[in-house]
Structure formats: structure tokens, C-alpha cells
Amino acid sequence: MAELQVLLQHRNVPGIDGIDVYESHGGYAGLRAALGKERQAVIDEVKASGLRGRGGAGFPTWIKWNGLPKSGSAQHYLLCNADEGEPGTFKDRELLLKLPHMVVEGMAIAAYATRSANGFVYVRGEFVESATQLRKAIDQAYRRGYLGRNILGRSDFCFDLHIHTGAGSYECGEETALMSSLMGERGQPRLKPPHGPLPVVSGVWGSPTLINNVETYACVPHILTHGGAWYAAMGTQRSPGTKIFSVSGHVARPGNYEIELGTPLTELIELAGGVVGGALKAVIPGGSSVPILPAEKCAGVTLDYEGCQAAGTMLGSGGFMVFNDKTDIVALMRRTAQFYAHESCGKCTPCREGTRWISRVLDRITAGAGRMEDIDLLLSICDQIDGRSYCPLGDAASWPIRAGIRNFRHEFEHWVRHGSSPIPGFVPPVRSHGPGPVPGRQE
């Protein structure tokens, strides 16, 4: 298996971000195809494709779509999660930047299938360029009649699409926190089953709400154009289709690579030009939240939901980070911990207090003041967060640290024993404590 471009096929065509070029490359054919079908038939097509959510959790897309009420006059909302914040991931940013119409088209199809008249794309605040591109695309789509009232002459299909930008919060990538943020609240998660209703039953403003990732929506036009079976034929049995991996780190050609699910991990590294600056030390295959994979465990791992799980890590959002043997894992873990401490929303106790604690202990270890019991203390703190926090951010903060210690315990012990890095010449950034507290008024 090799690179297989479906979504990214035309990403370098000049002007593909404009509607004319996009249409001339088969754009909006998916929407037309969808409108030629019954709404349920569209959902069935997505079901046949086996498409799973590309945001990280890999939940079958059609089940969400099918969960929205199919009758009644209640307002439905369609949300697109473009709050890409997972360190190491940059696929949504590029999709919106280069192929915004593909996302708009996918959302229009989803709106048709789920009877949604209102949609929001929640774009991460930092992605100004992408939001500007998306704005142009939405305006063009309105003018061509792909959005707005009576889309393509169908009096029973109206869909308004708006942009909502975030303002700097990783937590808002969690779907219920995103809904809070959309409703103008602090970006904190909301109750989910079994405690509260599913978003598709009662989401934003108490209305049924469908929320999908940018890449998921971008897959939809292709599925409708070529059929679900065509899509399902790619990838593996349980993880069909293609997936964009954002490859970065110590590789020759970092960038987004679209590959069939089930491609061996090592092949992706080769695609990106191989490891540079030294031998491979470790890979984080799915964004900072997933457990780190040491080089010796990389062989034989296939990049699909099941393959990653079998290797003790996760496919996540496809943020594929490659590290060579000059990398200090303890410093890497410390920076990861800083990230989660900074991005914890502060709602629940384990995440709020635990992430800061982990970060402080790692600060101390990399300042040369670690104690041997600190390593087990870190594991214990991870256990105390994992599974007990309000939303998955707590889990995501504990997994990488735990995997870092499990796989590279000797490096932690080296730091504790010698007060210095096992990598010769490596000096951790002493001054840095991450972006630090959010600035605000001090009374």
C-alpha cells in the first residue's frame, strides 16, 4: 500500500480553493448525487462506506447521522469541528486552507441527510487564514445556490452555514466543550451519556446536534460521488477508507500524507523521506494524546484503528510525530505535560490539579532535583486522573506520560540519578514553563 490521494488529490491545483476550479474537478457532484436520493439513502450510503469519525475517536459516522430525529419540526444544528489543536496534527488546517469547498459540500450533504437548516463551522481562533478561505468558499457557495434557501432548486432543503471562531482553547476540540463555546460559554465540557442526552438528541440550545470533524465531512462528497462500496473497498475491513496523517518531526519531508488505512507505520515514515538527524527513537502516531511508541515496537504496526490499539497506542487524529535518537524523552514528556496543564479547562478536580502537578514534577526532574520515587509518583498521578476526569482531556494528559515512563523509564532514572539528560549535550529549556497561566486581571 502506498499514498492514495482521495481528499488531497487536487490540493495543489491552482485555484482549487475557488468554486470554478473546484467544480471543474468534480466539485459539488457529491451534493447533486445526494439530492438525487432519499435522505435515508444518503445515510445508508455513508453506512455502506464504513466511514469512521476522523477527529480521533473513530466512531462510525452513519450512527450519529442516523440518530437525529427524522420527523418533527425541531431545529437541527450541524457543527463542523475545525478546532484542530492536537499537537502534531495539521490536516484540518490544510483542508480548510486549500479545499474549503470540499468541507462545505460535505456539510451540505450532511445537512440534507439530517434535515438540518443551520450549520456552524467552529474554526480554531489561530487559523485566521483558513477561516478567511472558508469565508470566501461559503460566500461563493451561497451565490451558486449550494447554500441558503432552496438549495439547487429543492424547496425542501435550506441550509445556512456560519463560521464561529474559537479564541485559544484546546479543550474546545472536545465536542461538548465545543458546543459550550459555540453557545458563548467558557469552553468546558457538558454532561454526556449516561448522565445527559447525546448531542444528537439535545445538543446546542437544547436542539438535536450533529458534530463531525473537518476530515470526516471532506470524505462525504467522495462517498456520495463514487458510492459507499467504492470507499469501503479502500483500507481494511474494520477501518475502511483513507486517512490523512500529518507527519512532522525528524523526517526529511514533513507534511500531510493521505494513505489507505492499514498501511504499515514504517511505510509512512519512508513516504515522508525517512528519519533524519539520527536513527528512529520513537513515534507518536496520533497526536500528543496517544501513547508514544518506541522504535523497537514500530515494526509490523499497521496504521488503522485496530492495528494501533494492538500496538498499545492509538490512531487518534493522525498527528504522526517522528523523533530521532537525539530526542530527550523526559523533556518531551515535560513539554507534553505543560501543554495539558495549560489547556486543562479547570472544570474537574483530577485534570485541573493533576495536570499541573505532573508538569511541576517534570519541571523539577528536568531541573536536576528529581527523586527516584517521583517516577512512580507520576505513574500514580496518571492513574488518579485517567478515567476519573469529566472529559477525555484528563485521560489524554495521562496516557502519554504513562507510556513515556513505561517505555523509557531508564531515561527518567538517568535524569534522577545524574540530574542531566541521557542525551549528551542536551540542556532542557530551564526558563520555560510553557505558555504559562492565561494572563488576566490580578486584584
Next chain:
Amino acid sequence: MVAASAGRFSEAGQAQLAEIVSHYPDPGGAILPALWLAQREYGGWLPADAIAEVAARLGRPASEIQGVATFYTMYNTQQRGRRHIEVCTCLTCGCLGAYEVIDRLEQILGIHLGQTTADGEFTLTEAECLNYCEAATVVQVGERYFGGVNAENAADLVARLRGSEGCTPESLSNAIVEAIVPGRNAGATHG
């Protein structure tokens, strides 16, 4: 709903706010975009007056608006330098020389991380992953991303920023507002 407070929103800003509010079934939804708008109208940051004005215009308690404004990192509740240089030091960038970039920038600007130059021109901070890892090290200044920054070309970046248009908190806020508000030509079919 909108109290006639002694606000600083321009007429254009008020019209944009009205448009934004119309996107949401409840004016509360417009809090985030309204804060972006306020950050533009108040010159790139959110003094207490700006928060009070957003609260009055959306009919929400000011404490709630302040709670929202202080939650998100991109709202400046304190005035920063005209150019806010945010260097990504997260995983990839951190391994690919972000800290050398910071060292160099500190040297060039004569300030430490988290500080603002005496002339109020530059503020230097770390940033969490800006999700442009393919171009590590990535630096964000206002609405612009700069990829492939390293210790060698950091001086060029600073020089370029000194003369450039935009790249301020104000232009960042404006760009976001422009992205949120539908284009004039598209307005006709908007519901």
C-alpha cells in the same frame, strides 16, 4: 436588548454585531465573536470597559463575559505589545529548534520570554501547538503564521515585522471578524 451604554463600538462594528447576533438563536452565542469585535474596536485588547460594553450589548452579566474572556488565550485582557510574537514550543517545534529561536529573539529584542519591549512594539511568548508542524519552527504574529523560523532567520523576521502592515492584535481581531461576517455579495441569500 442592547443597552444604550456609552460604548466605543463604531457604527460599522454595531452593524457587524447585529449581523453576528442574527446567526444564533440566542444572543449568548454571539459572546465569542462579540469579544473579537470588541478587541478590534478597543485597539487590540479588552479593557474592562470593552467587556462591560459586550455585556451590555448582549444583555449578559459582565462577570460571565469576563469569565469567558479570561478563559480563552487569544483575548488580551491585558495590553500587549503591538506585535505579539508567539513561538510554538510544543512537541515538534520544541524538538526542532524552537528554543534556539526564542534565545535569539530574546537577544534581538532585549527582553525575556513573557516580556514586552520598552517601546511597546514587541511582546514575546511561547505558544502551544499552532498546528503547522510541517514548517517547524512556527511563529504566529497577529493573524500571520511564519513557518520555518530558525535562529539564523529570526533577525529577518523581526526586521520584516517592523515594516509590515497588520500582524497586530487589532488586525488579527479584524481578520477574524471579517471571516465571521458574510461577504457583502453573499448576503442576499443569507437567511
Next chain:
Amino acid sequence: MGNPVTATRETWGPIAQGMALTLKHFTQMIVARDKTSVTVQYPEERREQYPRTRWRHALTRHEDGLEKCIGCSLCAGACPARCIYVEAAENSDERRFSPGERFAARYEINMLRCIFCGYCQEACPTGAITLRKDFELADHHRADFLYTKQMLLEPTPAPGAAG
């Protein structure tokens, strides 16, 4: 009555023996000041108290002269005889009695009720209240047994005096 001589010996003999012993001890004490004597010449002399003797309370101070007592009333809560009364107030920078926010504005112990169990000392989170060796607590009026904070508090160390 039998033989008068026998009777005299039987009567006076033990008395004389007893008196001799008394005289011996008496002279030992007065003249020889022997180490074996048990009586001390109170109040000129006082017996050495055991190290953990619990008698009269004292409220101690920190080295800088601030009171250790923070008026938390835990001693009053722990007291089985309910003989401690505490009223707290807030320190200010101008009027500071103890470190932190709180100090004891009133601190009283009713010594008639106190059973010297030492629970107050055990409960005290700052080591302020301690039971010491001063056992001479007799007085003439009932009201005098109400020890106030001023009576209990150690004197302020003189400026410059070592710890």
C-alpha cells in the same frame, strides 16, 4: 494489775524506744542533713518536678515576640472540663499579635475547673498552650482563679535578649 516494775517497763520501754528513733531521725535531719531525708523545707525548698509534670498553663511566644496562640479555640473544644474560653479577633498590620490572620482577643482558663489533663496542649496546632511546672495555684478568692490571657501569656522577650 501485776508487778509494778514489769508494768512500768512494759509501758515506758516502747515509748522510750520510739522516742529514741524519732530523736535519731530528728538529729539526722537537723544536724547531719542526711541525704536519706524525705521532707523538704517548703517553701524555702522546692522539690524538683518530673519532666512531664503538668501544672499551670502558659501561652508561649515565637522568637520574634509574636504570640503563638491564634485563637482557634481547639483547646476549648478538646477540654473535658470546659474550662477554657477563647474569643478571637483579626490581626491587622497596625495591630499584630500573632502571625497570620487571627489572634486570641480573650483567653481565659477557669483554674477551679481545670483537671490538668493536658488535652489543650495536645490539641494546640501551634504549640501555644503548654502546661508547666508551676504548681502553687492556691488563692483566696474564687474570682482570682479565672486566669486571663495577660496572666497566662509569657512576658515579651526583652529587645536584644537571646531566644
Next chain:
Amino acid sequence: MNDSKLVNVTINGVPLQVPKGERIIESARRAGIDIPYFCYHPRLSMENGANCRMCLVEMAMPRTGPDGTVTLAKHPKPQTACSLPADEGMVVETETEAIVKARRGVLEFLLINHPLDCPVCDRGGECPLQNNTLHYGAGASRYIEAKRHYPKAYPLSEHVVLDRERCIQCARCTRFTQDISGDAQLDFLKRGADTQIGTFNAAAFSSLFSGNTIEICPVGALTSRDYRFRARPWDLATQKSICTECSNGCSIKLDHRDGLVLRVNGRVNEAVNEEWTCDRGKFGLPASISGERLTAPLLRDGDRFREVTWDVALGVVAEKLQAAGKQAAVLAGSKLANEDLYALQALCRGGLGSVRYDYRMGTQSSEARDAAAMLFGPNPAPTGIAGLEASPWTLVVGSDLAVEHPIVFLRLRKSWRFGKSKALEMVSSSAPANTHVGAFAWSSVRYADRGLPESLRSACSLLLAEMPGLTATPEIRAWAATGTPPADDTASRRMATALSTGPGTILVGEGALSGPDWREVLVALGHLAGLTGSTGSVNRLVSGCNDRGAEALGFGDWQPGTAGILAGAASGATPALWIAGADPVTQYHDPQVAIAALEQASFVVVSDIKLTATARMADVVLPSCSVAERDGTLTNVEGRVQRFWKAFEPRGSASPDWLIAARLLQRLGKPSVWFGWQDVLADMRSHVAAFGGVSLDALEKDGAMLVAPQVVD
């Protein structure tokens, strides 16, 4: 939220039947199983709850496999019991090893940044964090990094002190200001481990209900400024009582030490205050009964008072009263208990043959009150406080409800919050721009000075326009048509749409019927109530603490009323005047009249707890007891007779007013048979129909409702 349907759940092996959707933490409590928590509060929304993670439990649900077999599927993560709705077949375990560990972990996290200043903290000794740590926590912390530091004791308002170091971010206070009081003054600022509560721009937390946040704070982050460092919980004794600061009659607890009420906390009474208190009661009550109190009878001696024995004082008073006979008069204060009023009445009528007694200090006439009773029925508050929850709409007329009737206001807001009621308001344009009811009102109509009748008339006319088929006499139609169009058209129309939905509730403040235009107001109200079918639910809310009790006893039924009594005192027609617990010099609507009358009066005896301005002008001053120093009953605005208990001994020789009256009766040669307050109550029960249903049993619980008088045709 809960379906009435019962479901079977199993908690720690105990099978239970609970309403579907009930939170498991409540179900467990029913079964006597204790689940620790911090952020959970049954009256606060779940929306921002479930955050402390202390109540984690293990949960399993039955799952039917493809072959039809039912297996128990355990949820992989522990779940918060506070937010977990009970469902059929749910199995919950609260004491497994994993849960014990989880709790210990949560407590360790909460304590890493919590200062260990329990000995100086006002919450120490009654602190949920302390208690839970003792029960469920580890013995030691593994945290060696620096703790979070903020300045201690930040004064959030004149009543509330904030210690951010102690805060555990449970969101109880912020939810209280959002959900219950609705003024949303508190919110979280910043995020992550830097999250802290605060007001906008560090402004003062100005709420009518801020004191409740102190009570619900599970740590010592929010403490009372008044109670600050005054006592520790084990220094205090607690007595059940009733707040006397307004007519709502909140059930409260008095925490007292050495004859001083140091603080007031809310006591659960679902019928009245649920568990809340207002700041006026919580902080005002201790202040109003502490300070310089009267301890012995005082007799005027020229320009000064001289302390005398009760014998001497009562001798003087009895002699003067006897001489005045039926010309003697009594003015009673609004905080007097039912027993006091009844005894005073007995003294006047039985002892002296006088009917010159009254309690009213405002401008509302008996005529207005009687006319309202004729129009709307004899029960002045037929809906009651809890009844507001069932009302589809509630119109507030002529009252700043949150200030005058804080607890009625909270109930109205609750009713609105759960979508059961639309709040409507007619408010004078001189009121502040943002009234408390206006903040959530469906419609808030403003009227100019004396414009209430017109405003009501236009509401009627819009209602008739809205519902052409409404039954209305031609006279009413004609009357409605003559009005001037409303100034605030949209608000009025909106109000009409709510009024047209059927019968609702009207709350009429005392001010609405106290002006010179009370007749017009009453006529217009009558029409509006008639048109909406709400004649039986027009509530005339009295403001004074026990005004409702005085009214039920007929205390103000007789001429010449307060004005006449004061005029009599000035002219000599009232040779002896007893002012019991009232201070006309500051309370009478025209203080100058009261002062002039007292200056010229030939003999005035004042019984009160303090030397008030009125008492200073008296000939004899008698010390009486506050609510904390005696037993008795009070009647609240909805006609609920509630008992209060003596907390501590009165100061000096102070005595409750009923006892003073009883002793005077004895001196007048007409001894009563009252040996205790219960005897007065028993007498009252058998002689006053309204109190016929007040049993001691009911008084031990939520109180007993007055029996509404029967209308006789």
C-alpha cells in the same frame, strides 16, 4: 425532570425502587448509603456540576446480547453519582477498592493547593472538605511543590470575604448566582489550575442573597465578614427560629454564644424558603437584636430615666391605664408574636374595655384592605409561596418584589427557571432600570407616577383585543376602551399574550393600594383579574413581619386606627398610650405627626428591646424580648403560623410583651390563666377562628396555615 415511573436499581447489593431519572446520589441517600460529594447540591443545576469527582461510583447496566441473553455490562470508567440518572436494572457499587482509591485520589488533588489553615478558618469544624478528608482521605500528601498563593481574605462585599487559596472550584456559588438569585455576580475567571471565582473587574459582590453562597461553600473560601473569627462551631449552640426581618417568615437557625446571636443560617422549609435566606435577614437579624439592649424597666425622672423594679413600673402603668379606661390605646409593632398581639388585645378589650389599638404605620387604610377583601375574597394570599410554582403566569404589581419579599421573589424565579411560569411586572418608571423581576420577566411594563390604574386598564384593553371571544360586560368593555394607549406598547402587548393564556396569579405589593388612587387601582385590578379568571388568586402581600397575624387577629379592625390614636395622644383624648415593639418616630409614614403626638401625650409607656427614638420620649420604658429569647409564633405573608424557640435567657429582667400584658391584667383585677406562651396560643386557638387549625404538632414541622374566614352572604 423525574418521571413518576419507578425503576429497579441495586446499590451495594440493596435493591431499591426509585423514580426513573432520580440522581443515584439521592437514591443512595434514601437507602442510607453515604456517597461523599462537594459540588453537588440538589437545588443547583447539573449543567456546571459533576466537577469535583468525589462522588464517583462504579456502575453497570444490563445489556441484551444478540442471542437474547441479558448480561451486566460494567461501565469502564467510574461515574459521578450526582449526575447519574437512575435507570431500570442499574447496578451501582460505592465501596469497591477502585472507588475508595478514586476518592482518596480526588481528595489528594483537592488538598495539594488547599492551605492547611483549618485552625484559623471559619469553616473549620463544619467543613465538608475536612470531614471528607477525615473519612475518605489519605493520611499524608505526596505533594512537595509550591502551593498556589493568592492574597488572603479578599473582601468581596460588605458581607462576604473570599479566600481564593481555599477554593476548590466546585461552582456552587457561581451556580447559585446564576440559577437561584439570578444576579450572576460570581463567575469563574481564567482556567485550568488558575481558575478562580470573582466578580466583574473585582467589583463588590452586591446581591440581595449573597449570604447563601457562604452557607453552600464546601470549604472556607467564602466566609462571612460579620461572623469572621467570632466563634468556632463547637463554641456555638443552635436553636430553630423564624426570621423577623420581613413578612416572608424564613425558617432559620440561630447560632448563638453567651447570649449573642452570632450568625443566622437557613433551615429547610420546603413550603417557605426551601433552604435560602436573604441578606437582610441573615445579616440584619443578628444586628437588629444585638447592641445596647434594655435590661430593666425605666421610669422617667425629669429629663432622665431611672431604673426601677418591675413592680414599680407596672404599678405606674396599671394605674395610668386603669384611669384611662376605654380611652387607653395600644400601638403594636410588626415584629410582635401572635401571642403578644392576642394578649394586648385581651388587655385592651377585656381589661380596659378599649378598642383603640392598631399596628399599621403605613398609609393603607382599612377601607382599602376591606374593599380588596370584598373583591378578591377574604384570604389576602390565596396562592401562597409554594403555589407560585404551579402558576402559568404571575403578575407583580406595585412591589419591588426582591427587596420587599425576597423569598417570594426566589420562588417566582424558580417557577420561571423550570419553565412553569411567565413572570410579568408592572413597575413605576421611577424604579431602577434593571429591576430584579425585570431581569427574567416575560414582560415588564413601566408606568408613570400614579399611572398604575391606567397601565392596568390598557392591559385589559389589549387583552380584550387579543381575545375577542372573552366574556366581558359592556361596562367593562367601555371602561377598557376609555384608557389612554400604553406608553410601552411592545411590552404591554407581550404581557397581554401571557395574560390571555388563562388564569394566573397576581401579586399586589402593599404600595399599590396605599396611594390616594387606591380605588382606581382596585377597580382596574378587579377587572383584570376578572377578565383573566384570576379573581381567586389576587394576593395582597403585607410587608411587616407579623402584619398578617395582626390582620388575622383583627388587630387593626377598629377605629380610630393609628392616625386617630396618635391624634388622640396629641389632643389628650388618649390619656394613656402603650407602644409595644413599635417605633412610630421612625416607622410611621409621617414621622412629624408621631413626634408631635408623643411630645404632647400625657402618658406613654413603651416596651421594646432597645431604647428607640420613641422610647426616649416615653414616661415608662419596659424591656421586652427579641425572637431569640422567647418562644412564640409568627404568621408570615401567606398566612403560615410558624413557631420559634427560645435560644437563650433574656437580658436582665426583660420579658415578652404577652407576659407584660398578663401581669397588667392581673393588676387590673382581671387575671388571665396564662402561665406560658402555649396557654395564650390555646386561648387564641379557641377564640380566634383563623387560628383554629394551629396545632402544636404542625408547629413542630412546617407550620400551620391560618383558616381562611368563610364568606357569609
